[in-house]
Amino acid sequence: MKKGFTLIEMMVAVSLFVVVAFIATSAFTSFAAANRRAQAIRTNIDNLNFAMESIVLKIREGNNYDCGSVGGDTECLTEPQQEIHFLADNGAEISYRLNEDTIEAREVCGPGVTGCTPKAFTSIVSPEVNVNRFDIYVNNQATDPIETKRPLVRIVISGVIDTSLGS
Numbered sequence: 001m002k003k004g005f006t007l008i009e010m011m012v013a014v015s016l017f018v019v020v021a022f023i024a025t026s027a028f029t030s031f032a033a034a035n036r037r038a039q040a041i042r043t044n045i046d047n048l049n050f051a052m053e054s055i056v057l058k059i060r061e062g063n064n065y066d067c068g069s070v071g072g073d074t075e076c077l078t079e080p081q082q083e084i085h086f087l088a089d090n091g092a093e094i095s096y097r098l099n100e101d102t103i104e105a106r107e108v109c110g111p112g113v114t115g116c117t118p119k120a121f122t123s124i125v126s127p128e129v130n131v132n133r134f135d136i137y138v139n140n141q142a143t144d145p146i147e148t149k150r151p152l153v154r155i156v157i158s159g160v161i162d163t164s165l166g167s
Contacts, residue, residue, distance in 0.1 A: 080135035098134035
């Protein structure tokens with residue numbers, strides 16, 4: 001009796017190995033793609049969180065809030081607006097607005113402000129973040145910066161993350 005494998009046995013073994021290797025490679029490739037997509041979503045959520053934290057910090061330190069056009073006196077307690085303007089603690093005017101599908105910010109130097117360069121509106125979220133809603137409500141729009149009761153600013157935001165742009 002001969003010892004070893006026949007040609008048929010070798011072909012069956014190699015075929016089974018190829019099928020198992022193909023399945024494992026496909027699973028690994030799918031897992032890697034899903035991981036990249038999840039990482040892109042996480043990065044964009046972190047970007048949006050950072051933008052919102054920046055907005056909240058500047059609003060918290062500001063005063064003289066207005067929800068309409070610059071220099072106006074628009075009430076936005078019951079009717080939401082898509083932009084807000086206020087004075088920062090250094091006297092510069094800070095503005096945030098929804099422009100198409102992005103949130104934009106601008107800082108304009110106030111009178112007597114040193115070390116400030118006027119800026120045009122620029123997007124503060126990544127291009128993959130498409131903002132559908134950026135509603136701002138302000139309660140108690142006091143214009144006196146010394147007023148002890150701080151206004152309540154509520155921002156409602158919603159949108160989608162387009163992960164196809166980064167691929």
